[in-house]
Amino acid sequence: MIVYLVRRFGQSLLAIAAMAVLVFVGVYAIGNPVDILINPEANQAEIEATVARLGLDKPLWEQFLLFVWNALHGDLGDSFVYGRPAVEIILERLPATMELAFVALILSVGIGVPLGVLAGLKPDSIAGRSIMAGSILGFSLPNFWQGMLLILVFAVLLGWLPAGGRGETVDVLGMQLSFLTLDGLRHLILPAVNLALFKMSLIIRLTRANTREANLQDYVKFARAKGLSSRRVVLVHILKNIMIPVVTIIGLELGSMVAFAIVTETVFAWPGMGKLLIDSINLLDRPLIVAYLMLTVFIIVTINLVVDVLYSVLDPRVRLSEVKG
Amino acid sequence: MSDDAFIAGLERVDDVRPPKVDSPLKRIALAFIEDKLAIVGLVLFLCVATVAILAPWITPQNPYDLAQLDIMDGGLPPGETSFATGGTYWLGTDLQGRDMLSAIAYGLRISLVVAGISLGFAITIGVMLGVAAAYFGGRVDSFIMRIVDLQLSFPAILIALILLALLGRGVDKVILALVIVQWAYYARTVRSSAIVERRKDYIEAARCLGLSHRRIMFRHLLPNCVPPLIVVATVQVAQAIALEATLSFLGVGVPITEPSLGLLIANGYDYLLSGRYWISLFPGIALVLTIIAINLVGDRLRDVLNPRLQK
Numbered sequence: 001m002i003v004y005l006v007r008r009f010g011q012s013l014l015a016i017a018a019m020a021v022l023v024f025v026g027v028y029a030i031g032n033p034v035d036i037l038i039n040p041e042a043n044q045a046e047i048e049a050t051v052a053r054l055g056l057d058k059p060l061w062e063q064f065l066l067f068v069w070n071a072l073h074g075d076l077g078d079s080f081v082y083g084r085p086a087v088e089i090i091l092e093r094l095p096a097t098m099e100l101a102f103v104a105l106i107l108s109v110g111i112g113v114p115l116g117v118l119a120g121l122k123p124d125s126i127a128g129r130s131i132m133a134g135s136i137l138g139f140s141l142p143n144f145w146q147g148m149l150l151i152l153v154f155a156v157l158l159g160w161l162p163a164g165g166r167g168e169t170v171d172v173l174g175m176q177l178s179f180l181t182l183d184g185l186r187h188l189i190l191p192a193v194n195l196a197l198f199k200m201s202l203i204i205r206l207t208r209a210n211t212r213e214a215n216l217q218d219y220v221k222f223a224r225a226k227g228l229s230s231r232r233v234v235l236v237h238i239l240k241n242i243m244i245p246v247v248t249i250i251g252l253e254l255g256s257m258v259a260f261a262i263v264t265e266t267v268f269a270w271p272g273m274g275k276l277l278i279d280s281i282n283l284l285d286r287p288l289i290v291a292y293l294m295l296t297v298f299i300i301v302t303i304n305l306v307v308d309v310l311y312s313v314l315d316p317r318v319r320l321s322e323v324k325g
Numbered sequence: 326m327s328d329d330a331f332i333a334g335l336e337r338v339d340d341v342r343p344p345k346v347d348s349p350l351k352r353i354a355l356a357f358i359e360d361k362l363a364i365v366g367l368v369l370f371l372c373v374a375t376v377a378i379l380a381p382w383i384t385p386q387n388p389y390d391l392a393q394l395d396i397m398d399g400g401l402p403p404g405e406t407s408f409a410t411g412g413t414y415w416l417g418t419d420l421q422g423r424d425m426l427s428a429i430a431y432g433l434r435i436s437l438v439v440a441g442i443s444l445g446f447a448i449t450i451g452v453m454l455g456v457a458a459a460y461f462g463g464r465v466d467s468f469i470m471r472i473v474d475l476q477l478s479f480p481a482i483l484i485a486l487i488l489l490a491l492l493g494r495g496v497d498k499v500i501l502a503l504v505i506v507q508w509a510y511y512a513r514t515v516r517s518s519a520i521v522e523r524r525k526d527y528i529e530a531a532r533c534l535g536l537s538h539r540r541i542m543f544r545h546l547l548p549n550c551v552p553p554l555i556v557v558a559t560v561q562v563a564q565a566i567a568l569e570a571t572l573s574f575l576g577v578g579v580p581i582t583e584p585s586l587g588l589l590i591a592n593g594y595d596y597l598l599s600g601r602y603w604i605s606l607f608p609g610i611a612l613v614l615t616i617i618a619i620n621l622v623g624d625r626l627r628d629v630l631n632p633r634l635q636k
Contacts, residue, residue: 026491140620142567144574259483
């Protein structure tokens with residue numbers, strides 16, 4: 001177990017290091033870092049002061065070590081637009097993105113699993129076929145296009161829900177959350193559904209395949225032969241066994257939801273960190289871009305690590321095969 | 326049984342010839358057309374591709390030649406006639422008086438070209454590294470596959486955004502980003518089938534003949550790894566088109582001088598709320614039809630090429 005943990009932890013560090021190198025090369029080697037990291041409106045004295053502070057006059061390897069050293073201390077530069085540390089600004093936006101991601105995750109599981117089980121129990125029925133067709137559309141159509149259709153139907157044509165923004169928020173432990181107010185909830189529905197659709201399709205397919213398989217197994221036949229109600233067979237016997245792969249996927253997909261939120265937040269003008277990234281790209285606020293990328297990479301790597309470790313605790317086969325391989 | 330009947334029976338037996346063996350390509354084509362949806366997808370894709378290729382010759386106007394645009398025609402809904410030429414705008418116009426039908430055909434062209442070129446590069450790089458990983462094994466294998474694993478642990482859109490945020494927008498840069506995002510899928514696919522093929526006797530025989538590594542890898546090993554590669558390629562092309570559209574929609578993809586479907590949708594997005602739905606809806610429908618057509622073909626190919634499902 002310890003061998004596995006150490007190896008897995010090493011892989012995560014490697015991933016973060018590789019991304020740091022990529023970002024560093026992108027900023028420092030391809031472009032001129034003076035242009036990228038220093039505000040174009042700065043005067044000569046400011047430019048020289050920043051060059052000295054960031055060590056841009058030093059050799060490249062020394063600059064890289066300095067970049068890593070500063071990053072480890074949470075210093076990824078100051079935003080040009082806001083004039084404050086970039087990490088601080090992103091962390092302020094983090095709760096909005098996390099709220100969106102969690103609500104979307106709950107939606108995708110809460111709707112995806114029942115639909116998948118239904119399609120798996122009756123694969124040839126009209127309901128089963130239309131669920132599958134819907135799920136194919138769900139993950140082959142671009143996310144932003146689905147979001148626009150949602151806006152067109154529910155905000156423009158029907159006028160039921162707002163097209164963008166976050167609505168009224170409540171302060172909980174220093175974080176602004178929308179889902180506790182009616183107005184905030186109304187603003188949350190469309191973006192959350194939009195972000196959930198892709199994962200929902202994935203979960204539907206996975207649950208359907210697993211349900212079909214489980215339905216043919218002897219223990220399910222036996223449970224039916226015992227005369228248990230089909231409700232009980234599905235809810236207790238089948239569901240319990242198909243949840244293992246579903247839980248893994250959910251864990252792994254949480255990380256990618258943070259990345260996919262970039263698109264949803266832009267479509268719905270949701271003030272999270274993804275929207276911040278796109279705004280920063282348009283405003284050429286490069287320290288903020290660098291900080292966002294490093295922070296997101298860190299979040300995704302951490303989530304993947306936690307999921308893998310939890311999974312290896314639950315399923316001994318994983319860590320054994322990893323140690324051997 | 327009378328003698329006559331016996332002889333007739335013999336003659337009938339004589340008539341039975343060994344079944345004709347079709348070439349694999351013909352067999353796949355025959356199996357492919359058994360599915361109606363797949364034919365619909367194929368026809369749809371061919372239509373889309375034809376429109377994209379012939380765009381400069383079949384569209385009513387060149388949407389990027391400012392001399393052909395008339396500001397009087399700006400923002401017309403679908404089906405209106407032009408004030409300038411008297412022609413009909415079947416899909417309406419944008420605010421500059423650009424015919425959306427023509428703009429969509431040109432946008433399709435850019436979307437497909439970007440996806441096609443990135444497919445070519447990604448598949449070449451992925452196949453070479455994947456075959457090499459499977460053939461040489463050991464250190465080479467684990468080095469290449471580490472990179473693949475590392476890359477696939479991040480969402481494709483995040484990696485593409487990192488690259489484009491740092492490089493800036495441009496058709497060449499989008500293609501570069503798509504290649505970097507996609508090669509890993511091909512490498513993984515080829516490696517997994519090549520690693521099975523490598524242990525077979527014909528590879529051993531080729532080695533005994535003293536053929537060069539390169540010849541064995543690309544003339545003997547690779548042709549036997551093609552079917553799964555085709556399936557992954559169709560899925561990935563659809564993904565590439567969607568990803569390019571997303572990046573362009575976010576404003577980090579193609580430049581405004583060469584608008585793909587994604588950028589057309591983004592341009593019309595601002596007018597969606599004010600009721601001018603056609604500026605972004607129709608490019609979106611074109612994009613969606615393209616992606617669905619490719620997916621339908623890909624779905625059928627997966628069934629046809631899967632040896633486990635063959636009769």
